[in-house]
Amino acid sequence: MLxxxxxxTKSIFFKCFLVLLICGFALWGVGDLTGGVGxxxxxxxxxxxxxxxxxINELNRIRYSLPDRPSLQEAIKKGVHQSVLQKFEQExxxxxxxxxxxxxxxxxxxxxxxxxxxxFKDPLGKFSQNRFQQSLKNAGxxxxxxxxxxxxxxxxxxxxxxxxxxEIYDDKIIKKLMDWQNESRAINYEIFxxxxxxxxxxxxxNILKKFYxxxxxxxxxxxxxxxxxxxxxxxxxxxxxxxxxxxIDEKYEIEKSNYLIQEKREILQITTQDQTKARKFxxxxxxxxxxxxxxxxxxxxxxxxxxxxxxxxxxxxxDSADNIFRAKLNEVLGPIKTKFGFNIYKIIDIAEKKExxxxxxxxxxxxxxxxxxxxxxxxxxxDEVEDxxxxxxxxxxxxxxxxxxxxxxxxxxxxxxxxxxxxxxxxEKKFLNKNKIFLENVWDTDVYELSEIFNSSEDxxxxxxxxxxxxEESPAFAxxxxxxxxxxxxxxxxxxSIDNAKEVVIKKNLSSKVIIERSSKSIxxxxxxxxxxxxxxxxxxxxxxxxxxNYIFAVRVLNTKTKKYTLNKxxxxxxxKTLSRSFFxxxxxxxxxxxxxxxxxxxxxxxxxxxxxxxxxxx
Numbered sequence: 001m002l003x004x005x006x007x008x009t010k011s012i013f014f015k016c017f018l019v020l021l022i023c024g025f026a027l028w029g030v031g032d033l034t035g036g037v038g039x040x041x042x043x044x045x046x047x048x049x050x051x052x053x054x055x056i057n058e059l060n061r062i063r064y065s066l067p068d069r070p071s072l073q074e075a076i077k078k079g080v081h082q083s084v085l086q087k088f089e090q091e092x093x094x095x096x097x098x099x100x101x102x103x104x105x106x107x108x109x110x111x112x113x114x115x116x117x118x119x120f121k122d123p124l125g126k127f128s129q130n131r132f133q134q135s136l137k138n139a140g141x142x143x144x145x146x147x148x149x150x151x152x153x154x155x156x157x158x159x160x161x162x163x164x165x166x167e168i169y170d171d172k173i174i175k176k177l178m179d180w181q182n183e184s185r186a187i188n189y190e191i192f193x194x195x196x197x198x199x200x201x202x203x204x205x206n207i208l209k210k211f212y213x214x215x216x217x218x219x220x221x222x223x224x225x226x227x228x229x230x231x232x233x234x235x236x237x238x239x240x241x242x243x244x245x246x247x248i249d250e251k252y253e254i255e256k257s258n259y260l261i262q263e264k265r266e267i268l269q270i271t272t273q274d275q276t277k278a279r280k281f282x283x284x285x286x287x288x289x290x291x292x293x294x295x296x297x298x299x300x301x302x303x304x305x306x307x308x309x310x311x312x313x314x315x316x317x318x319d320s321a322d323n324i325f326r327a328k329l330n331e332v333l334g335p336i337k338t339k340f341g342f343n344i345y346k347i348i349d350i351a352e353k354k355e356x357x358x359x360x361x362x363x364x365x366x367x368x369x370x371x372x373x374x375x376x377x378x379x380x381x382x383d384e385v386e387d388x389x390x391x392x393x394x395x396x397x398x399x400x401x402x403x404x405x406x407x408x409x410x411x412x413x414x415x416x417x418x419x420x421x422x423x424x425x426x427x428e429k430k431f432l433n434k435n436k437i438f439l440e441n442v443w444d445t446d447v448y449e450l451s452e453i454f455n456s457s458e459d460x461x462x463x464x465x466x467x468x469x470x471x472e473e474s475p476a477f478a479x480x481x482x483x484x485x486x487x488x489x490x491x492x493x494x495x496x497s498i499d500n501a502k503e504v505v506i507k508k509n510l511s512s513k514v515i516i517e518r519s520s521k522s523i524x525x526x527x528x529x530x531x532x533x534x535x536x537x538x539x540x541x542x543x544x545x546x547x548x549x550n551y552i553f554a555v556r557v558l559n560t561k562t563k564k565y566t567l568n569k570x571x572x573x574x575x576x577k578t579l580s581r582s583f584f585x586x587x588x589x590x591x592x593x594x595x596x597x598x599x600x601x602x603x604x605x606x607x608x609x610x611x612x613x614x615x616x617x618x619x
Contacts, residue, residue, distance in 0.1 A: 040052050040604070040607045041604055041607075042054075042055055042085070042088075042603070042604050042605065042607055042608050043085070043088055043089060043092060043601070043602070043603060043604070044601070044602040044604070045089075045092040045093060045096050045599050045600070045601050045602075046096050046099075046599055046600075048092050048095065048096065050088045050092065052607050052608055054088075055081065055084055055085065055088070055608055058084045058087070058088070059072070059075060059080060059081050059084050060072070062075070062080055062083075062084065077440075077444055081608070085605070085608070089592070089596070089601065090592055091152065092601075093592060093595040093596060093599055093601065094152070094155050094156055094159055094595075095151075095152060095155055096595075096599045097155075097159060097595055097598075097599070098151075098155035098158070098159060100599075101159075103154075103155060103158050103159075105150060105151055105154040109154070110147060110150050113150055114127070114132065115127045119131065119135050120132040120135060160588075173579070174572060174575050174576065174579075177575055178565070178567070178571070178572070178575070179562045180518075181518060182517075182518075182562050182563050182565045183517070183518055183536065183560060183561070183562055183563075184515055184516065184517045184518075184560070184561050184562070184563050185515070185516055185535065185536065185557055185558075185559070185560050185561075186513065186514075186515050186557075186558040186559050186561075187513070187514060187515075187516060187535065187555050187556060187557055187558060188509075188510035188511075188512065188513050188555070188556045188558060189510055189512050189513075189514065189523065189524075189553060189554060189555045189556075190501070190504070190505060190510045190511060190512060190553075190554045191512075191524055191525065191526060191551055191552075191553055191554075192497065192500065192501040192504065192551065192552040192553075192554065193497075193550060193551060193552075194493055194494075194497045194550055194551065194552065195493065195496050195497050195500055197489060197493055199496070200489065200492050200493065200496065203485070203488060207488070208477075208481065208484050208485060208488060209477055211484060211487070211488045211491075212477050212480075212484050215487070216474060218487070219474065219475060219480050219483065219484070220472070220473070220474050221415070221417075221423045221470075221472065221473050221474075221475060222417050222418070222423075222472050223417070223418065223469070223470065223471065223472050224414075224415040224416055224417050224423055224469075224470045225415075225416050225442055225443070225447075225466055225468065225469050225470065226412070226413070226414040226415065226416075226466075226467050226468040226469075226470065227412070227413055227414075227416065227442055227464050227465065227466050227467060228395055228410050228411065228412045228413075228464075228465050228467055229395075229410070229411055229412075229413075229462055229463060229464040229465065230395060230398065230399055230408050230410060230411075230462065230463045231408075231411065231460060231461075231462055232378065232381075232382070232385070232408065232453075232460070232461045232462070232463070233378070233459055233460040233461070234371060234374035234375045234377075234378050234459050235374065236374075236378075236404060236406075236408060237374045237377040237378055237381065237404075238370055238374045239405050239406070240374075240377055240405060241369075241370055241373045241374050241377065243366060243369050243370065243373065247369055248362065248365055248366060248369065251365045251368065251369055252361065252362065252365050255361075255364075255365060255368070256361075259355060259356040259360075259361040259364070260353070260354075260355050260356075261353060261354040261355070261356070262312045262313070262314075262353055263312070263313070263325070263350070263351065263352055263353040264310040264311060264312055264350075264351040265310065265311060265324065265325065265347050265349065265350050265351070266307070266308075266309060266310050266311075266347070266348050266349035266350075266351075267307075267308045267309075267311060267316075267324065267345055267346065267347055267348070268291060268292075268295075268303070268306040268307055268308070268345065268346040268348060269306055269308050269343060269344070269345050270295055270299055270301060270306055270334075270343065270344040271338075271341050271342070271343050272299060272335075272341055272342055272344075273341045273342070274342075275335065275342050277298055277299075278334065278335035278342040278344060279335065280298070281294055281295075281298050281335075281344060282332070282334060282335065282344065285332045291332060291346045292306075310349070310351060313325050317338055319336065319337075319338050320333075320336045320338060320343060320345065323336065323345075324345055324347065327345075327347050328347070329347055329348075329349070329350050330346070330347065330348065331346070331347055332344065332345070332346045333345045333346075333347075375459050378459060378461070381403050381404075382453055382461060384403050385398060385401075385403065385453060385463070386453060388401060388403075389450055389453075389463075394450075394465070395410055395450065395463065395465045396410065398463070413432070415470060416432055416439070416442055418439075418443055420432040420434075420439050424483075425475060425479050425480050425482075425483070426480075426482045426483065427482075427483070428483060428486065428487075434456065435456055435457060437454060437455070437456055438454075438456050438462060438464075441454055441462070441464050442464060442466065445464055445465075445466050446466065447466045447467075447468065447469050448465075448466065448467070449465070449466060450463060450464070450465050451463060451464040451465075451466075494547055494552075497552045498545045498547075498552055500552075501545060501552045501554050502545070502554075505543055505554050510543065510554060510555070510556055512524070513558075516532060516535065517563065518532070518533075518536060520532050523553075525551075526548050526551055526553060528548045528549070531546055531548045531553060534546050535555055535557070538555070538557050540557075541556065541557060541558075542556065543555070543556045544556070
């Protein structure tokens with residue numbers, strides 16, 4: 001039913017029907033869920049309000065509309081309820097503002113919207129009263145409620161119109177941005193290697209303590225956690241896989257075509273709408289003309305422009321593929337008429353068809369079978385691991401379980417912050433080499449508890465135990481002395497290296513010259529786009545000393561120019577769209593903040609949080 005309705009229309013109004021229809025299935029029993037707190041108000045704007053029950057209804061609707069249908073707890077963890085509350089806030093504020101501005105939607109407009117809705121039309125395309133009423137009934141809507149939806153959408157369009165219809169910016173702004181992108185600078189420069197750290201004397205504790213005092217904030221450690229975890233992947237179960245000859249033979253038959261390397265041809269192609277020019281081109285080819293020279297002369301195309309690379313027959317359009325693969329090396333074909341125009345081809349290389357020898361193919365088949373079967377065992381064992389967790393086994397007991405032939409090693413990571421940095425008293429902080437899901441589980445799991453088994457990447461699953469939570473601290477000097485010394489040394493290396501560079505520059509000035517662009521990736525032996533960005537931030541004509549890895553880059557900007565460029569319509573349009581989206585987003589946030597103040601929005605999130613916390617404890 002839902003799919004049929006969705007196919008009937010893309011109208012924003014009829015999507016509301018789908019929303020409520022899904023809601024009807026998803027929310028059976030919601031009254032039982034919310035109990036006595038259902039009627040408590042969460043949001044109040046003027047005389048309008050939203051209850052706990054309404055928020056939960058919407059939260060559940062979204063849950064059931066998502067492909068993976070997350071549980072209520074999972075949706076809460078992902079912050080879906082926050083999005084729901086924000087949606088209600090904005091809807092109420094818009095309707096209140098519309099009311100204060102005395103905005104209205106004429107009945108003639110409403111009638112037109114209804115009559116044009118595809119879902120309300122009969123097979124002949126005419127409005128059908130029966131379909132209209134049946135669609136409303138299926139969606140659980142009354143006519144009054146449907147008209148209310150139209151009003152809300154109209155209010156949004158009328159109020160947001162002044163700042164939403166700004167897709168085209170002043171061309172001067174776009175031109176300035178494009179000029180900025182095409183800026184180039186002529187510079188004098190000299191490159192100096194960093195001095196050897198052995199030339200810097202070891203500092204006293206007093207010097208380091210003073211450095212620590214000035215930079216104390218850098219050594220502050222936020223709230224962190226220590227964890228241990230299991231990493232369970234298919235390779236653990238490879239020693240449990242048994243492969244027989246029948247499986248190998250069957251797999252080989254399925255994969256056989258993959259071990260045949262099809263013939264490939266490197267092709268030059270010219271496409272033109274001008275048949276006369278194409279025939280003239282070919283006549284000169286027959287007289288011994290060079291393909292690349294003629295392509296440049298007739299069509300202003302270089303070899304790079306015409307080269308399609310090595311292609312299989314299936315990569316080519318059907319109307320020319322047979323001819324191309326029958327042609328000989330260096331043969332020129334055409335013009336061949338296609339739906340894109342008239343094509344001319346030249347075959348410049350042929351990679352013959354090859355077949356992987358049987359022994360190598362069988363070896364590859366075995367490797368594929370080993371991986372596939374070990375993945376199957378992995379999923380069987382995951383259910384058993386969950387049973388062990390339910391029985392109260394800890395991480396050590398699970399790692400030593402008979403589920404695994406060999407003990408799965410327990411890994412540890414200490415001092416992980418919420419933003420994924422790993423802190424240490426002896427080395428500099430570094431990023432956790434795990435994805436977002438792993439980090440979320442580190443912080444969503446209670447201390448001394450096991451997380452649920454979760455999929456972190458491809459077929460790799462993790463089980464985390466949080467073994468400690470470390471309070472925010474500013475460690476004592478002695479505790480982080482090694483880090484302090486390393487930071488001091490790095491700073492001294494830079495300062496001394498710059499002093500050394502300055503002495504040389506004073507004596508012989510800057511000897512090298514080059515023109516760089518914003519898109520440049522390197523200068524001389526320095527490959528550092530970040531350093532190039534810093535050159536374009538220089539505002540004066542003085543010598544500036546920039547640091548790159550292992551080098552000090554002394555540079556003076558001689559002049560700044562905008563290179564000549566051809567207006568790229570795609571870039572031009574994308575800039576307009578990007579600026580429009582950014583403006584709309586920024587202005588919308590500011591606008592709704594003002595509406596909240598104007599209409600005295602009151603939030604009572606304590607009630608919804610109380611209910612959600614209760615549901616988490618229950619489960």
